[in-house]
Amino acid sequence: MVTLDVFQSMWAMEFKRPDGFEWTLREKIEKIAGAGFKGVSFDIGYHSEEYIRDAMPLLQEFSLDLCYNAFVKSVPHYRDIVAFVNTQPVKPRFIAIVGQIEPWDLHQVADTTRQWLSIGAEGGVETYVEVHRNCMTNDLLFTLQLMEEVPDLLMVADLSHVLVNQEWYLPLHEQAQQRMSQFLTRAHAFHGRVATREQIQVPIRFTQHKPWFELFKSWWQEGFDKWILRQGVESDSRCVFLSELGPPVYAITGENGYELSDRWDEALLLKETAEQLWQDALQNHRQA
Secondary structure, eight states: OOEEEEEEESGGGOOOOTTOOOOOHHHHHHHHHHTTOOEEEEEETTBOHHHHHHHHHHHHHTTOEEEEEEEEOSHHHHHHHHHHHTTSSSOOSOEEEEEOSOTTOHHHHHHHHHHHHHHHHHHTOOEEEEOOSSSTTOSHHHHHHHHHHSTTOOEEEOHHHHHHHHTOOSSOOHHHHHHHHHHHTTEEEEEEOOOOSSOSOOOTTSGGGHHHHHHHHHHHHHHHHHHHHHHOTTOOOEEEEEEOOOOTTTSOBOTTSOBSSOHHHHHHHHHHHHHHHHHHHHHHHHHO
16 A cells, blocks of 8 residues: 655754754664654755765664755766765665756756656666755746656655745635646655745744645645555555755744744654645545
8 A cells, every 4th residue: 555654854953053052963863763754865965975874874773764855966967966876775765856957948957857867767766856946946837847848757845945936825826726736746755844925934833824834734635645646545655755844044043043943843743744644645545
């Protein structure tokens, strides 16, 4: 039966507090495994190769799976990334490309994307593209055109970027929901974060953010429904939902430089939320 595996971002395990406090690498991975997360993500282009290498024995020790977000600048750059990934003992579920090329000419971006997918296939690494600001998928409308141009392209749905880029109001208007539904037909993995139309990451337990949390839950539910429909309930496929609550400056801080909420507590809430939404989606398909 299809399964949801909730991962935790290693970037999200950082504090960046004024007092300089940080967990050690082992403490981070122990905490992730102890909370029942199935894997972790590293950000290639942010995390060094040395840091990733150092983590590999710990991932093996704690039986954690792996995925990557990769900030990719060119075709040769992605070839180098796949080569590095394939030298490591823990093989990733996938690499999510954040394409650091300008979204100016659709056909050029599509051609580069096809080459990236080909490099991934040659290297035996599942390769998706993440919707993300400040990269080739900065704009949702361009991204939808890219998806049409490259029919076998699968997407990683970090929907916080979409909301901030489009600045949609609540209640969501019909065309906005249609655009999101169109995108979710190709969403193959999901990132967990809640945004508003102006802020990329807000504390999800705060009452004023509840309407936005409800919006994101509705999108994740729809994305899970479409994912299960594509794969089939009886498939042995595994969907990844990545809790990715970033440290400051993603996390909002007060005048003293400290965060306004407990991101680890929120990560556990996102995990619980995703798992419940997945069970609801499975139940809907069993009753259909």
